[in-house]
Amino acid sequence: MSTPVAPAAPLPFPADWDSLLVLVPHPDDPEYGTAAAVAKWTAAGKTVRYALASSGEVGIAGMAPEQAGPLREDEQRRAAAIVGVGDVDFWGFPDSKIHNTAALRGKIASVISEVRPDVVVTIYGGAEFRPGAPNQRDHIEFAAAVTDAWDSLSDPPPWLFQNGPEPTHAEMVGDYLDTAVDSLAAHEVYLSVLDPSTPVREQAGAVVAMTTSGHARGPAAGFILQRSTQR
Numbered sequence: 001m002s003t004p005v006a007p008a009a010p011l012p013f014p015a016d017w018d019s020l021l022v023l024v025p026h027p028d029d030p031e032y033g034t035a036a037a038v039a040k041w042t043a044a045g046k047t048v049r050y051a052l053a054s055s056g057e058v059g060i061a062g063m064a065p066e067q068a069g070p071l072r073e074d075e076q077r078r079a080a081a082i083v084g085v086g087d088v089d090f091w092g093f094p095d096s097k098i099h100n101t102a103a104l105r106g107k108i109a110s111v112i113s114e115v116r117p118d119v120v121v122t123i124y125g126g127a128e129f130r131p132g133a134p135n136q137r138d139h140i141e142f143a144a145a146v147t148d149a150w151d152s153l154s155d156p157p158p159w160l161f162q163n164g165p166e167p168t169h170a171e172m173v174g175d176y177l178d179t180a181v182d183s184l185a186a187h188e189v190y191l192s193v194l195d196p197s198t199p200v201r202e203q204a205g206a207v208v209a210m211t212t213s214g215h216a217r218g219p220a221a222g223f224i225l226q227r228s229t230q231r
């Protein structure tokens with residue numbers, strides 16, 4: 001087995017911005033790779049907001065959507081608060097049925113126009129995280145909707161990134177790993193049903209380690225530049 005190696009030296013993630021909007025389809029998506037960087041950014045005084053297309057209501061096996069949706073929203077708000085994010089919005093699109101529709105693109109475009117962030121970070125939209133590890137259809141559809149919505153804006157923000165493999169840009173997060181683990185572990189019911197045999201904090205630690213490793217200079221959150229008005 002060979003260890004996956006990141007492509008030649010990603011650039012440092014931009015630092016000259018004040019506000020960032022994280023756009024994802026489901027609760028826990030911000031905690032699978034982005035939350036450690038969010039903790040660093042908010043600690044530096046930057047403003048980060050989350051907006052989620054769905055409430056993840058079909059994500060807890062054996063639990064009715066009417067019960068799971070509000071529960072997962074609560075867990076997401078707690079996870080966000082741990083990394084300094086107080087503004088979390090849920091749009092009510094149906095979990096597991098996210099499609100790149102005019103309605104979704106319209107919502108994304110209107111939220112970006114309203115919030116006017118300097119940076120947008122969204123979910124990885126590639127087909128596979130690595131060979132044999134396919135991405136989820138909701139993620140692929142949502143990421144495509146974000147790019148399409150972006151391209152419809154007459155005055156888009158300076159930067160659009162996806163959080164994912166083979167990054168073009170990296171944020172070093174070595175000091176924020178514990179905070180990121182706490183943030184993911186806030187999805188307590190979700191994780192305990194997902195894997196009943198592994199303690200929640202242990203699951204969270206494994207995910208944070210996996211999503212921040214493989215970088216030459218230490219633990220990092222990786223981002224793939226999609227659009228930029230900067231040079």
Ligand SMILES: [Zn+2]
Pocket residue numbers: 025026028029136139
């Ligand atoms: Zn997801």
